[in-house]
Amino acid sequence: MTARPANRHQARLLRLLRDGGPNSRAQLGDQIDLSRSKLAVEVDRLLETGLVVADGLAASRGGRRSHNIRLAPELRFLGIDIGATSIDVAVTNAELEVLGHLNHPMDVREGPVAVFEQALSMAAKLRSTGIAEGFDGAGIGVPGPVRFPEGVPVAPPIMPGWDGFPVREALSQELGCPVMVDNDVNLMAMGEQHAGVARSVGDFLCVKIGTGIGCGIVVGGEVYRGTTGSAGDIGHIQVQADGRPCACGNNGCLEAHFSGAALARDAEDAARAGRSEELAARLAAAGHLTAADVAAAAAAGDATSLALIREGGNRVGQVIAGLVSFFNPGLVVIGGGVTGLGHNLLASVRTQVYRQSLPLATGNLPIVLGELGQTAGVTGAARLISDHLFSPA
Numbered sequence: 001m002t003a004r005p006a007n008r009h010q011a012r013l014l015r016l017l018r019d020g021g022p023n024s025r026a027q028l029g030d031q032i033d034l035s036r037s038k039l040a041v042e043v044d045r046l047l048e049t050g051l052v053v054a055d056g057l058a059a060s061r062g063g064r065r066s067h068n069i070r071l072a073p074e075l076r077f078l079g080i081d082i083g084a085t086s087i088d089v090a091v092t093n094a095e096l097e098v099l100g101h102l103n104h105p106m107d108v109r110e111g112p113v114a115v116f117e118q119a120l121s122m123a124a125k126l127r128s129t130g131i132a133e134g135f136d137g138a139g140i141g142v143p144g145p146v147r148f149p150e151g152v153p154v155a156p157p158i159m160p161g162w163d164g165f166p167v168r169e170a171l172s173q174e175l176g177c178p179v180m181v182d183n184d185v186n187l188m189a190m191g192e193q194h195a196g197v198a199r200s201v202g203d204f205l206c207v208k209i210g211t212g213i214g215c216g217i218v219v220g221g222e223v224y225r226g227t228t229g230s231a232g233d234i235g236h237i238q239v240q241a242d243g244r245p246c247a248c249g250n251n252g253c254l255e256a257h258f259s260g261a262a263l264a265r266d267a268e269d270a271a272r273a274g275r276s277e278e279l280a281a282r283l284a285a286a287g288h289l290t291a292a293d294v295a296a297a298a299a300a301g302d303a304t305s306l307a308l309i310r311e312g313g314n315r316v317g318q319v320i321a322g323l324v325s326f327f328n329p330g331l332v333v334i335g336g337g338v339t340g341l342g343h344n345l346l347a348s349v350r351t352q353v354y355r356q357s358l359p360l361a362t363g364n365l366p367i368v369l370g371e372l373g374q375t376a377g378v379t380g381a382a383r384l385i386s387d388h389l390f391s392p393a
Contacts, residue, residue: 003049004393009034009042014051014071014390018095019194022055022070043069051075071095076131077385078138078175080119081184081377083337084108084158084211084260087115089122090378091132096194096386098375100126108143111161112170120174135177137389139381140167141184143212145230151181154229157236157247158212180384184208185232186223187380188335188370189216194383196371201331205323206370207234208336209316209345211260215323234323235259239315254319258312260291260338266308267294276304295340309341313348320349320367321356328361335370342369 005011012032017023029039046052047069055070071094081088085108090101102122106115126132144156151168153159172179189206192198198206198218206216213235217224225231235255236248243252244262256262267289271279278297283289297305320332332353334346350367357365370376 003051005051005390006045007042007392009038010046011391013042013046015387017052017069017071018386018390021095022068024068028069074133075136076134077382078123078132078135078177079187079378079381079385080123080138080171081141081187081381082106082108082115082119082143083184083377084143085337087119087122088374088378089119089126090375090382091123091126091135092379092382094386096379096382098379099131100129101375101378102126103374108159109161112165112167116171116174123175135175137178137180137385138171138175139187139384140171140179140181141187141377141381142167142181143184143210143214145228145233146181146183148182148225148229151179153181178385178389180388182223182225182381182384183214183216183229183232184377185214185216186225187216187378187384188376189218189223189333190380190383191372191376191378192333192335192370192380193218193221195379196376197333197368198331203327204329204331204333205320205327206333206335207316207320209259209334209338210336213255213259213316213336217327234319237319237322239318254315258315260336263291263294263308263312263338264289267297267305270304270308276302278302279305291338292340295342298341298344306344309344310348313345314352316345317349317352318356321353324353324357324361324365329365332365332367333370334367335372335376 005014016031025043051072052069053072054067075094077092079090086103087106088103091099093099106118142153144159145154147154152164152166153162155163167181168179185208188208192206198204202221204218208214215232215234217232236253238252239254239257240252244256245251246253246256267279268283270276271283278300282293294305298309354362
């Protein structure tokens with residue numbers, strides 16, 4: 001992709017076609033503040049760039065029928081979502097439909113060189129299937145704070161060796177296309193906004209509970225990153241004075257008391273202490289426990305696992321309640337690997353939020369699980385790079 005929109009009107013048209021699919025000139029005109037003649041000029045210029053193409057006759061609105069317009073079908077975006085323990089890589093078309101998706105276990109602590117070698121190998125494997133000859137742009141998510149303008153991680157607590165690594169520059173050279181980098185939970189929020197549960201909501205919170213905990217903040221349809229890119233780092237809000245030590249160097253952080261890693265540790269402690277036969281059997285069989293083991297044990301009726309989930313949900317709900325009182329969102333989305341705990345977790349979070357926040361803030365506030373699962377982050381990554389490329393150069 002070498003062409004870029006020449007002005008904000010063309011950029012708006014490209015985003016309308018991305019989000020709404022093929023459309024007629026008349027229907028596009030209903031959504032954009034341009035005269036009929038000016039709209040025709042801008043559409044014709046986009047057709048000349050090859051970014052959009054004619055796509056059959058539009059439905060009649062009386063008079064001469066016009067052609068539908070759509071984004072060029074050969075455009076391809078690469079989405080890479082790096083988690084603490086796995087990598088998701090996907091290829092999308094220009095409308096952000098996932099055409100191919102791969103997941104591979106990978107410890108982010110192995111460092112950026114090893115992680116990106118794996119990610120690039122996965123991207124090459126997807127290309128080899130024939131769904132993409134090359135990539136017009138790539139979006140990358142990492143599980144830590146990012147200095148957004150430069151695409152550089154900054155002192156990420158669970159990512160040793162990543163501080164200051166030039167992710168955007170390095171991946172752009174390897175892939176031969178523009179690259180944008182953001183925190184993984186921001187991309188999850190963008191994915192749910194584009195194709196998931198938050199499609200019709202302008203102001204919402206997206207809380208990701210995995211190995212760590214973070215929050216994507218969407219205001220007026222746009223991700224809010226804060227002055228230095230660290231907005232939403234709620235895993236390091238203190239929930240217990242003089243509590244457990246956290247990877248960030250402080251004590252009592254939410255992430256230290258409830259996250260995928262904290263839940264697994266508590267489950268192993270319970271198993272070794274003889275408080276759960278179900279967890280003890282799973283620990284003996286595998287040698288370690290995960291959040292998925294706790295979820296399975298809870299589903300089997302294990303009281304200790306249910307108590308661990310409820311306690312963790314209460315802690316998360318305590319923090320979200322403060323956010324709701326401060327921000328007054330229209331929706332709270334819960335996503336990430338620990339959402340395999342399902343409605344036991346969700347019920348505890350809801351109880352705390354509805355109990356602690358004012359009725360005016362919670363009277364019509366849905367708190368729901370995300371819809372997209374593993375594809376939320378890669379869809380958001382594709383959305384990130386398309387936002388960049390569908391902006392005036």
